[in-house]
Amino acid sequence: MSATVELHGPEGWFAVCPVDVLExxxxxxxxxxxxxxxxxxxxxxxxxxxxxxxxxFTGAGVLSHGLLGSAPGDRPYxxxxxxxxxFDLADGRCLDDDEVSVASYPVxxx
Amino acid sequence: MENRTDTxxxxxxRPAGRAGARRPTIVLVGHGMVGQRFLEALTDRxxxxxxxxxxxxxxPRAAYDRVHLTSYFSEGAAPEDLCLVEDGFMxxxxxxxxxxxxxxxxxxxxxxxxxxxxxxxxxxxxxxATGSYPFVPPVPGRDAEGCFVYRTVEDLLAIEAYAxxxxxxxxVGGGLLGLEAAGALKGLGLATHVVEFAPRLMxxxxxxxxxxxxxxxxxxxxxxxxxxxGTQGVVTGPDGRVRGMALSDGSTLAADLVVFSAGxxxxxxxxxxxxxxxxERGGIVVxxxxxxxxxxxxxxxxCALASDGRVYGLVGPGYEMxxxxxxxxxxxxxxxxxxxxxxxxxxxxxxxxxxxxxHGAAEGCLDVVYSDPRAGVYRKLVVAEDxxxxxxxxxxxxxxxxLLRPLTGTVPPVAxxxxxxxxxxxxPVTLGVSALPDDAVVCxxxxxxxxxxxxxxxxxxxTTVPEVKKCTKAGTGCGSCVKVLxxxxxxxxxxxxxxxxxxxxxxxxxxxxxxxEIVRALRITSYRHLLDGYGREAARGGEGCEECKPAVASxxxxxAPAIGVSGHVLDGEQGALQDTNDRFLANMQKNGSxxxxxxxxxGEITPEKLIVIGEVARDFGLYTKITGGQRIDLFGARVxxxxxxxxxxxxxxxxxxxxxxxxxxxxxxxxxxxxxxxxVQDSVRxxxxxxxxxxxLRSPHKLKSAVxxxxxxxxxxxxxxxxxxxxASGWNLYVGGNGGATPRHADLLAKDLSDAELVRLIDRFLxxxxxxxxxxxxxxxxxxxxxxxxxxVRDVVVHDxxxxxxxxxxxxxxxxxxxxxxxxxxxxxxxRLSRFVSFVNAPDTPDxxxxxxxxxxxxxxxPALLTLSATVTA
Ligand code: SRM
Ligand SMILES: Cc1cc2nc3c(=O)[nH]c(=O)nc-3n(C[C@H](O)[C@H](O)[C@H](O)COP(=O)(O)OP(=O)(O)OC[C@H]3O[C@@H](n4cnc5c(N)ncnc54)[C@H](O)[C@@H]3O)c2cc1C
Ligand code: SF4
Ligand code: FES
Numbered sequence: 001m002s003a004t005v006e007l008h009g010p011e012g013w014f015a016v017c018p019v020d021v022l023e024x025x026x027x028x029x030x031x032x033x034x035x036x037x038x039x040x041x042x043x044x045x046x047x048x049x050x051x052x053x054x055x056x057f058t059g060a061g062v063l064s065h066g067l068l069g070s071a072p073g074d075r076p077y078x079x080x081x082x083x084x085x086x087f088d089l090a091d092g093r094c095l096d097d098d099e100v101s102v103a104s105y106p107v108x109x110x
Numbered sequence: 111m112e113n114r115t116d117t118x119x120x121x122x123x124r125p126a127g128r129a130g131a132r133r134p135t136i137v138l139v140g141h142g143m144v145g146q147r148f149l150e151a152l153t154d155r156x157x158x159x160x161x162x163x164x165x166x167x168x169x170p171r172a173a174y175d176r177v178h179l180t181s182y183f184s185e186g187a188a189p190e191d192l193c194l195v196e197d198g199f200m201x202x203x204x205x206x207x208x209x210x211x212x213x214x215x216x217x218x219x220x221x222x223x224x225x226x227x228x229x230x231x232x233x234x235x236x237x238x239a240t241g242s243y244p245f246v247p248p249v250p251g252r253d254a255e256g257c258f259v260y261r262t263v264e265d266l267l268a269i270e271a272y273a274x275x276x277x278x279x280x281x282v283g284g285g286l287l288g289l290e291a292a293g294a295l296k297g298l299g300l301a302t303h304v305v306e307f308a309p310r311l312m313x314x315x316x317x318x319x320x321x322x323x324x325x326x327x328x329x330x331x332x333x334x335x336x337x338x339x340g341t342q343g344v345v346t347g348p349d350g351r352v353r354g355m356a357l358s359d360g361s362t363l364a365a366d367l368v369v370f371s372a373g374x375x376x377x378x379x380x381x382x383x384x385x386x387x388x389x390e391r392g393g394i395v396v397x398x399x400x401x402x403x404x405x406x407x408x409x410x411x412x413c414a415l416a417s418d419g420r421v422y423g424l425v426g427p428g429y430e431m432x433x434x435x436x437x438x439x440x441x442x443x444x445x446x447x448x449x450x451x452x453x454x455x456x457x458x459x460x461x462x463x464x465x466x467x468x469h470g471a472a473e474g475c476l477d478v479v480y481s482d483p484r485a486g487v488y489r490k491l492v493v494a495e496d497x498x499x500x501x502x503x504x505x506x507x508x509x510x511x512x513l514l515r516p517l518t519g520t521v522p523p524v525a526x527x528x529x530x531x532x533x534x535x536x537x538p539v540t541l542g543v544s545a546l547p548d549d550a551v552v553c554x555x556x557x558x559x560x561x562x563x564x565x566x567x568x569x570x571x572x573t574t575v576p577e578v579k580k581c582t583k584a585g586t587g588c589g590s591c592v593k594v595l596x597x598x599x600x601x602x603x604x605x606x607x608x609x610x611x612x613x614x615x616x617x618x619x620x621x622x623x624x625x626x627e628i629v630r631a632l633r634i635t636s637y638r639h640l641l642d643g644y645g646r647e648a649a650r651g652g653e654g655c656e657e658c659k660p661a662v663a664s665x666x667x668x669x670a671p672a673i674g675v676s677g678h679v680l681d682g683e684q685g686a687l688q689d690t691n692d693r694f695l696a697n698m699q700k701n702g703s704x705x706x707x708x709x710x711x712x713g714e715i716t717p718e719k720l721i722v723i724g725e726v727a728r729d730f731g732l733y734t735k736i737t738g739g740q741r742i743d744l745f746g747a748r749v750x751x752x753x754x755x756x757x758x759x760x761x762x763x764x765x766x767x768x769x770x771x772x773x774x775x776x777x778x779x780x781x782x783x784x785x786x787x788x789x790v791q792d793s794v795r796x797x798x799x800x801x802x803x804x805x806x807l808r809s810p811h812k813l814k815s816a817v818x819x820x821x822x823x824x825x826x827x828x829x830x831x832x833x834x835x836x837x838a839s840g841w842n843l844y845v846g847g848n849g850g851a852t853p854r855h856a857d858l859l860a861k862d863l864s865d866a867e868l869v870r871l872i873d874r875f876l877x878x879x880x881x882x883x884x885x886x887x888x889x890x891x892x893x894x895x896x897x898x899x900x901x902x903v904r905d906v907v908v909h910d911x912x913x914x915x916x917x918x919x920x921x922x923x924x925x926x927x928x929x930x931x932x933x934x935x936x937x938x939x940x941x942r943l944s945r946f947v948s949f950v951n952a953p954d955t956p957d958x959x960x961x962x963x964x965x966x967x968x969x970x971x972x973p974a975l976l977t978l979s980a981t982v983t984a
Contacts, residue, residue, distance in 0.1 A: 044653060054959060059959065
């Protein structure tokens, strides 16, 4: 059994899933205890990130289904599968629209 | 008329002028291509501010691109797409444009123009740009119902309306405009004839050899060519409608519609009536400043008889006249003393070009000729004894035109013999743009020199062709110079030390084609390896990006058997590279739900299978719709429902339709020989065979196909990437068709093929495309882009000119042998299935944001979600 990923939601840390369920370069959606949702990602170096899953441009819970990328030398982002806006995985900031961002959640391997 | 400056019925509103100062008035009669160019030249010089400008336009619409009229039929351009006037142009410059209000009289004594509406406008300067009218020879029956000319959008709409009830059309005249008209009739689906009195097509532009090559090309397009015969009369039926034409050789040609395209005549009637001198064969006499005998009246464009005694029927010289007149009116120097009649045209898809002394009229000159009658390629250069290039004719392949024309009058750096030979046939050097001198005119429509283009890059910091177009206007006319522009821009950027980046994305400096070759030759099987080994320095070790990941996944998938990776798109690292749709083997919809499109090969489906689709849709509450691709789309599935739905579909014998992939979509079919009274081959069987053969094939963009059972083309094969039309003796294969945003009719690649020949050619064609196309480049765009175009592709896939056909066929054989249904493999594999959950920590909880409301007895995404998004962004 591999180590478990924990996420810091609105009500504190909680266990999500085993680390090796996470595929490098992709994400999964996480149901938060308050009924909200997060998108949890693992980059190719093994680092974990979690941001809000609901795409603010369409209202759909889809960010976890997007593709990861990184500008050369920069932090990873996810591109929304619907209209392709990119969100910084570290802080949830939208890279294509300064006015928009999604939440970001601390993650750890417990 | 006492008031000189203007007045009466429906008096024209005037823009506020400077108080007190009387602004002079410039009246332009005719708002065609040259008229609009004249207005632009006025604005460039600030004359629209210092003068009042009134335009009388006979046509009901503002200036449009007459040169590309035929694109209405061939490319589906709407009349609005042809408009030459930028939005808001007239208002911004305070120009008074009166549509549908032609000038009917000019009073030079009073200096007024009277329009049909009764408006009388006083002028200080009058500019006539009335163009020409199509000449209709005085043959009996020329006024019959069904006779047309081809010059305006209104003509084109009338022809289109009439053609709905017609099957055969004949064009009188085999010159430039006649072939344009023939293209229009072809585009309307009529069996088309061209009747030309001269012994060859385009007698003015091309010589005999060129005429032969042109004829061959035109005939392969199913246009019947009749040369050396005159039209004696139009034959009409008892209802007075056209039935055909009587020809000078005594024969009759059946036709439901006739288009006269036997030349044009200058529209000089206004000038004649007000006593201005006109030429013997028409045309308003002007001097080198484009001024008529009356110093306040100018004439420009096709209505003018220039100072060299010629009337120019091309738009390039007209533009020069427009510039000249505007300059003179502004008090600047400028002269039009004649222009080069060089032309490069694409008529009926056949490239034709002639330049300089095309017919070799100069004394002692020599012809250097290359002719390949089989391919319909002909190239002739006329050179003086000392090697000076004097002119030439190019038919079928005009690639070198843009470089040769500007070299006219110089001794080219490469011997003429080598310049006519096709690339690869012993030509030791190819001529680069560096051979052009700075004063060489590269864009003849707008008279832009190579120096001006270099300047746009060097001084005005343009770095792309679109920027250079904007800055210099080069390339915005007929478009024939755009390729050379691109090469000059690249060369200039390189010379200035600015790298021209042709890389696929931020991560890779290579093009897709180059990456394909790297993967193939080095048998690279992983994206990481490719990125870290061959990516841009700064991108190595990074995450890559959403552009190159799916492109590399597609390259790996198309080469899978050859390089030894798993063919399943979700396996290992490949799964992580896939676009969202491919990763879930379904298409994501606007609310995050997915749609399902099972394959229905050739559109043929049994009642049992239809019932299964109905039952699945009902049981899962999916919205169903018949698609434009002859199959059925089921919308509104949540990600965790996909495996359940597909388990049922796979059990009933369905497989993935790859609606989500850059892969083969559908091969549409018509009902064909088995049922249709006209069918000559079994189009359904062929469509099914082709769909099953190429299913799952990953490619740079999606691939679509269709098979029609006869020339009526009910399956729309000519709008497909590869389309097949049955003939009495086999199949015709068309390639490079496209619907979508920029529709393109497919080109005929080969005729009368047997089943085996057809499949072999398609195998080669598809594999050659996959190997050489850019990312997200449909076959239509690819075919237009790659050097040599259709001819080159034909050489490669039909004549095996590169010697790679065996390899291409082997790659396809591998694909066919290794094909397995992605969904069947997925539903049988718990590991792959584990991804199909809404929430990793709550696999049984559905995503609460996926909500539906009813509409017309089915579901649709709840609109409230979308309003929510609006408030978040606001
Ligand atoms: C479902 C369907 C419309 C329908 O309800 O009929 C459809 C739906 C979509 N089309 Fe289409 N196209 C559909 C037939 C067509 C056709 C008609 C045809 O195939 O005969 C065309 C024009 C023919 C052609 O492609 O040349 C067509 C031209 C496009 C284009 C423009 C392509 C182009 O080269 O310009 C796009 C955009 C793209 O691919 O980049 C597009 C893209 C799309 C996308 C994928 C847009 C998107 O990214 O979400 C739509 C996916 C809906 C979904 O998620 O299921 N669709 N689309 C049709 C599915 C046919 C099928 O059975 O597979
Ligand atoms: C199908 C087709 C294809 C062509 N292809 C090419 C090509 O590939 N390359 C090329 O160089 N050239 C081509 N030409 C020729 C090119 O279109 C003309 O050279 C160009 O349009 C001439 O411009 P113009 O302004 O002088 O005349 P036009 O564009 O004809 O404009 C004259 C305008 O004046 C109007 N007018 C006439 N009398 C009056 C009046 N009394 N009052 C008000 N308005 C009046 C007319 O209605 C018309 O709108 C093609 C032409 C056609 C028809
Ligand atoms: S294309 Fe021909 S065979 Fe097919 S349905 Fe139409 S008319 Fe019949
Ligand atoms: S030559 Fe026609 S646009 Fe440049």
